[in-house]
Amino acid sequence: MNAFFFGSSERSLFGVYHPPQGKTDRKAGIVLCCPMGQEYMRSHRAFRQLANLLSRKGYHVLRFDWFGTGDSMGGSSEFSVRSCLDDLDVAIMELRDNAELEQVSLVGLRLGASFAVLGGGARSDVDRIVLWDPVVSGARLLASLVGDRQPRSDETIGVLGFPLTPMMRNELSGLNLGDFSEFSAVDFSVFVSDESSEYETLKQEWRRAGIPFEYSRVPAAGNWNEVDNFGSALVPQELIGAIVESFVEGGAQ
Amino acid sequence: MRERVVRFGKGASLVGIQTDAVSAQSEERPGVILVNSGILHRVGACRLHVRLARALAEKGFSTLRFDFSGIGDSPVRRDDLVFEESAVLEIQEAMDSLGASNGARTFVLMGLCSGADMAFRAAQVDARVVGLGLLDPWVYRTPFYYWKRYGPRLMSASAWTESFQARFGSSRDPNSFPQIANEENDQELELPTYVREFPTRQEAEADLRRLMKRNLQLCCVFSGGQSEHYNYEGQFRSVFRATGLEGRLKEIFQPSADHIFTDLVEQEKLLCTLLGWMSCQFDPSSREEMRMSASEVRQAG
Numbered sequence: 001m002n003a004f005f006f007g008s009s010e011r012s013l014f015g016v017y018h019p020p021q022g023k024t025d026r027k028a029g030i031v032l033c034c035p036m037g038q039e040y041m042r043s044h045r046a047f048r049q050l051a052n053l054l055s056r057k058g059y060h061v062l063r064f065d066w067f068g069t070g071d072s073m074g075g076s077s078e079f080s081v082r083s084c085l086d087d088l089d090v091a092i093m094e095l096r097d098n099a100e101l102e103q104v105s106l107v108g109l110r111l112g113a114s115f116a117v118l119g120g121g122a123r124s125d126v127d128r129i130v131l132w133d134p135v136v137s138g139a140r141l142l143a144s145l146v147g148d149r150q151p152r153s154d155e156t157i158g159v160l161g162f163p164l165t166p167m168m169r170n171e172l173s174g175l176n177l178g179d180f181s182e183f184s185a186v187d188f189s190v191f192v193s194d195e196s197s198e199y200e201t202l203k204q205e206w207r208r209a210g211i212p213f214e215y216s217r218v219p220a221a222g223n224w225n226e227v228d229n230f231g232s233a234l235v236p237q238e239l240i241g242a243i244v245e246s247f248v249e250g251g252a253q
Numbered sequence: 254m255r256e257r258v259v260r261f262g263k264g265a266s267l268v269g270i271q272t273d274a275v276s277a278q279s280e281e282r283p284g285v286i287l288v289n290s291g292i293l294h295r296v297g298a299c300r301l302h303v304r305l306a307r308a309l310a311e312k313g314f315s316t317l318r319f320d321f322s323g324i325g326d327s328p329v330r331r332d333d334l335v336f337e338e339s340a341v342l343e344i345q346e347a348m349d350s351l352g353a354s355n356g357a358r359t360f361v362l363m364g365l366c367s368g369a370d371m372a373f374r375a376a377q378v379d380a381r382v383v384g385l386g387l388l389d390p391w392v393y394r395t396p397f398y399y400w401k402r403y404g405p406r407l408m409s410a411s412a413w414t415e416s417f418q419a420r421f422g423s424s425r426d427p428n429s430f431p432q433i434a435n436e437e438n439d440q441e442l443e444l445p446t447y448v449r450e451f452p453t454r455q456e457a458e459a460d461l462r463r464l465m466k467r468n469l470q471l472c473c474v475f476s477g478g479q480s481e482h483y484n485y486e487g488q489f490r491s492v493f494r495a496t497g498l499e500g501r502l503k504e505i506f507q508p509s510a511d512h513i514f515t516d517l518v519e520q521e522k523l524l525c526t527l528l529g530w531m532s533c534q535f536d537p538s539s540r541e542e543m544r545m546s547a548s549e550v551r552q553a554g
Contacts, residue, residue, distance in 0.1 A: 003260075004258055005258065014258075014270075041293065044325065070303075071296060071303065073254075076304075158515070158516060161513065227513070233292055
């Protein structure tokens with residue numbers, strides 16, 4: 001693996017490139033899109049494992065930190081949906097250039113899945129998007145993060161150790177994957193660790209909109225937005241394995 | 254602000270991010286090594302290591318935050334060293350790397366919980382360490398600790414009906430490396446094993462005395478998340494009074510903070526404490542300014 005910074009010097013992003021391991025190079029790339037806040041902390045290890053397993057199957061993999069998260073430039077309060085969509089564009093081009101690929105796939109977890117759909121769903125250089133425990137409704141996520149607090153409209157509040165700014169709240173409240181309609185020839189696959197009414201809504205809305213997708217429930221740990229004294233990690237093996245297998249079975253050879 | 258990925262250690266296997274001091278760092282200033290806590294990768298709990306590294310760079314200190322082998326992006330070691338041994342070795346390799354890059358000859362180590370434990374161990378064996386910033390390090394209960402904890406309850410009749418004995422636990426800390434939610438079967442992702450056990454008080458005193466003889470500077474910040482061991486500012490000083498730490502210890506208690514400092518206000522307090530301590534102890538220009546302003550105050554008086 002190769003850890004490096006990429007993008008412009010003002011908005012430098014941290015990434016880790018995993019080249020194909022072994023004899024097989026499938027000439028196919030996958031960009032991994034991580035979640036935010038404590039979910040990012042909790043999923044770091046799972047992403048490393050997912051990247052390792054995919055690279056062993058012959059894929060070029062890039063995982064990276066959004067601006068304002070992890071090791072990337074920017075303060076935590078600078079994180080925004082809009083900037084994430086810009087970052088995704090930069091990351092896709094980085095992997096395409098590095099690995100000399102025409103198209104890539106995206107795998108996103110939680111908000112990372114939402115960004116993958118919003119930023120990659122209509123791109124001609126994205127052939128597949130895997131949504132892993134996606135955040136379907138930003139408003140619903142927001143309600144769970146804010147709880148019964150009633151922040152002033154200009155107030156930044158802390159959520160499990162990370163700032164939630166008025167801009168983030170505003171952006172999240174308008175995020176809804178059910179409304180997504182501008183899509184190109186992308187294969188969508190949804191993997192969930194447990195059923196929820198949110199996923200039912202997504203299925204209904206996407207069927208109504210004529211968006212083709214596959215849906216799989218793989219029972220596994222999915223309590224991403226938690227924190228304890230250790231900031232402990234979550235590595236749902238079954239679900240990671242299912243995502244890897246879905247690429248191998250249906251992906252580029 | 255300049256940050257770059259560095260690979261160092263045996264086989265360049267360890268992954269870290271070096272943040273260079275904004276102004277050219279003089280060799281007089283120590284470099285700062287930020288040590289992993291538990292299985293959190295190098296960005297630190299709630300991204301505190303990133304914020305700390307960048308704030309220290311603004312104040313003229315270069316830092317290296319890195320992942321121990323088996324944690325974050327650093328691969329598992331393939332030798333037979335136990336975690337306590339490999340961690341110390343890897344902290345020394347981090348110092349070698351930062352020193353070779355920017356000329357620093359001395360270092361300050363900072364870490365939370367198990368990170369504090371490993372920083373303390375490394376300071377024992379490496380004289381380049383001139384300062385330790387320890388967050389929730391080991392500490393021992395004092396009579397006043399018990400009074401503060403149980404005194405109010407002793408005045409309450411209802412409290413007597415509850416079990417008393419169960420409240421006095423052993424010194425074994427629950428903050429050992431946790432189990433991952435699902436068993437990992439990937440050898441590359443094996444976790445190092447570490448069970449946090451406090452050294453005996455006598456051992457801790459002897460170790461601390463050795464460090465104080467080297468004139469090492471110590472900053473200890475305790476959160477309310479370690480209340481089973483610590484509950485008043487000055488407890489650490491009281492426990493280790495005989496080790497010669499007077500004048501070399503800054504001790505701060507943040508009772509409203511939890512163990513990983515999730516509250517944003519508590520994070521600011523913590524950063525303010527660590528940055529202020531670094532400037533005061535290791536920034537010659539800051540010391541000179543303070544001496545001058547003290548002199549001005551005397552003259553004005």
